[in-house]
Amino acid sequence: MSVGTERVADVETEAYGPEDGVLVAQDLRKEFGGLVAVDDLSFAVQSQEILGFIGPNGAGKSTTFNCVTGTYPPTGGTVYFKGEDVTGLPAYEMVHKGMSRTFQEFAPLEDRPVVENIELALAPNLLFTASGIGGETERLAREICRRVGLGDVMDQSPSELPHAGMLKQELGRAIATQPDVMLVDEPFAGLAGQEVQELTDVMLSLRDHGMTLIVVDHNMRGLLNLIDRAFVIQFGSKIAEGTPEEIKNDPKVQEAYLGGEEI
Ligand SMILES: Nc1ncnc2c1ncn2[C@@H]1O[C@H](COP(=O)(O)OP(=O)(O)OP(=O)(O)O)[C@@H](O)[C@H]1O
Numbered sequence: 001m002s003v004g005t006e007r008v009a010d011v012e013t014e015a016y017g018p019e020d021g022v023l024v025a026q027d028l029r030k031e032f033g034g035l036v037a038v039d040d041l042s043f044a045v046q047s048q049e050i051l052g053f054i055g056p057n058g059a060g061k062s063t064t065f066n067c068v069t070g071t072y073p074p075t076g077g078t079v080y081f082k083g084e085d086v087t088g089l090p091a092y093e094m095v096h097k098g099m100s101r102t103f104q105e106f107a108p109l110e111d112r113p114v115v116e117n118i119e120l121a122l123a124p125n126l127l128f129t130a131s132g133i134g135g136e137t138e139r140l141a142r143e144i145c146r147r148v149g150l151g152d153v154m155d156q157s158p159s160e161l162p163h164a165g166m167l168k169q170e171l172g173r174a175i176a177t178q179p180d181v182m183l184v185d186e187p188f189a190g191l192a193g194q195e196v197q198e199l200t201d202v203m204l205s206l207r208d209h210g211m212t213l214i215v216v217d218h219n220m221r222g223l224l225n226l227i228d229r230a231f232v233i234q235f236g237s238k239i240a241e242g243t244p245e246e247i248k249n250d251p252k253v254q255e256a257y258l259g260g261e262e263i
């Protein structure tokens with residue numbers, strides 16, 4: 001089936017090919033022993049789209065990220081990135097091909113300032129090249145810090161950052177590898193309104209500069225305000241897909257996600 005951005009998803013017969021998006025998963029599956037965490041999931045992300053991945057705790061969102069980005073090999077299915085079958089490639093190869101991610105739980109090096117933590121993430125790209133010499137990596141790391149809103153605090157230790165600063169730092173580390181596609185796991189966790197808006201603005205600006213983003217978060221208001229399209233999963237399977245407006249009004253989503261409460 002040929003699909004494009006305007007296509008209406010057919011839940012039963014979905015079949016994507018390598019050219020259907022910058023990132024495509026077809027029948028992606030991950031089992032942990034007897035537990036099926038990702039249950040033959042198919043989706044396609046278009047270039048410069050911001051796709052929201054929504055679902056209750058344990059729905060399989062992070063596991064999907066892990067299978068797509070090479071943290072775990074999937075049990076089954078196919079992942080296409082920029083038209084190429086990349087199923088099961090290790091994470092460093094995915095980074096090399098232009099995909100990066102943030103982690104829900106991350107541990108910066110506390111004895112190095114924020115800017116050096118970003119600089120270390122640049123390392124695979126630049127450290128051993130001519131441009132890694134003469135402070136070029138530091139210059140780039142400082143530029144990334146400013147881009148994610150850490151310009152004033154980049155010489156501090158990560159331990160001095162407020163929670164929002166930690167999340168910005170994690171975003172900065174993922175940006176440092178110069179990805180085309182970035183998977184962002186819970187950027188708004190624990191943030192208040194203004195901070196959510198700051199992170200939103202950073203991600204919108206990344207998209208304006210050509211990046212494609214897939215974002216998971218439980219902050220529905222914040223997420224729906226950021227994304228172009230939502231993909232909703234429960235028990236590792238898709239239950240809905242649509243615009244933020246469509247998702248907000250979908251009774252299946254309200255039931256699965258909030259036990260029937262209004263979003
Ligand atoms: N490494 C693992 N080994 C065994 N089971 C796992 C592993 N990682 C995840 N799971 C299980 O897979 C299911 C999906 O987990 P996952 O972390 O993907 O959910 P999630 O949608 O990201 O949830 P949350 O919103 O809480 O982050 C859960 O039942 C979880 O316990």
Ligand SMILES: [Mg+2]
Binds near residue numbers: 061062063104
């Ligand atoms: Mg998760």
